Amino acid sequence: MAILKNIFTSRPSHDENFFVVIKNILGFAPKDIAIYHEAFTHRSMNNTNIDGSAQSYERLEFLGDAMLSAVIASHLFNEVPTGDEGYLTKMRSKVVSREHLNELGRDLGLINLLKTSVPTDQFGGNIHGNIFEALIGAIYLDKGYKYCEKFIYKRVIKPYVDIERLEGKVISYKSLFIEWCQKHKKHFKFSVYEDTGNDSLKHFGVKLLLDDELVGKARATSKKKAEERAAKRAYYKLQIVIDKDFH
Template sequence: MKIFPKLWSNKTKDHNLFIKIKGLLGYMPKNKNVYIAAFTHRSMNIKNLDGKPQNFERLEYLGDSVLSTIVASFLFEVLPNADEGKLTRMKSKIVSREKLNFIGKQMGLLDLLVFSGKKDNLGDDVYGNLLEALIGAIFIDKGYETCKSILKEIFFKPYIEIKTLDKEVISYKSLLIEWSQKQKQNLVFETEADNGKDPSVNFYCKILVNNKVVTKSRDLSKKKAEEKAAKKAHRILKI
């Protein structure tokens, strides 16, 4: 049984999708249905001829695992003297949500998504999700070795700089907490729901050091509000 049977789809839209994918990847997809699924949002409620839901979520799961393996292999090859700890830290930075979101946005993947509603409401994580779904589609269509070669050209070469990667910060919140522990400073994150006028901003975070307010930030989620505030505090405190 095929993993991705024939879909009910619009031939004109599909053709445009394949042309854009060819521009991104350098080849015309062979298993076209898997790429259609990779850029279909669950809100479309599309089903294949077997009656099963067809969207990018399963491919996102697969792509996440494939990318993790390929990144681990890549680092193992390019950093022959790195120990397990450094390899793990470097891998975490490459596959971080922020990094994947950035790459997915730079690749323009949201333009390919079929979505029922305003794409502006999807949030930044959709870029990384689509990138993982695309990787899952490449893996199914081309196999592991070819997928690895393609990612070398469209992922590693343009977006991953090993020489500067070690200096990149994954989480300013973690960095701030580590600093406060080393310096024996009393650090407090006060985060609560924000019921302000802007419906897109749901959380408010205030950071205090030794009972003094250092900075404040608002954002869509608790995690993002805290990370934004921590980044500002990192700059203000000159850590």
């Protein structure tokens, strides 16, 4: 106990607090806390390693993305022995969708640990998922594959991976709508219209036409988001006929 006490008292108080927070998130004690500091460092800090290389979460994000994909793929491979490559790929995509990763990062409050010179309210929603992936990359470097797998099972697979629920989950309403139109040789068009709203941020308005009939209309801060929202509204308007093909 005296040895443990010395270890903690030798660590600066802010570092000790970070250590405790990370330990609570992981469910086990980190070994090299420096790796986790890097996982929560934004490029705007202009930090560099000993060799002069830029230090931020982005390389760890790349590694974490690969590890998450591998663990999820292994789980689905074992859980669904009858699933072919296409089925397993689609199911994995639903688990590691950007929307889902952002939700996971947001639920853990990871943005609160980010070291950045940019106000966090200026970041887009993807920052939450990016840090979550960086954290997974840090776990792999610090503790190895088994601990990385343990964390993913605890935070992702156990609470969220339900095969039946995933089968009915829609990743992109726009992709689903386009696929359905192509299957039935229907003509569709996403048409941008003038948005005269008084919002401080510029918005895009989109109308979705199906065989020249308006089936969805939406507005958002990007054309892509507006199209997705319009397609979602069109899906719910035509859900009965669309679901016959996909469920």
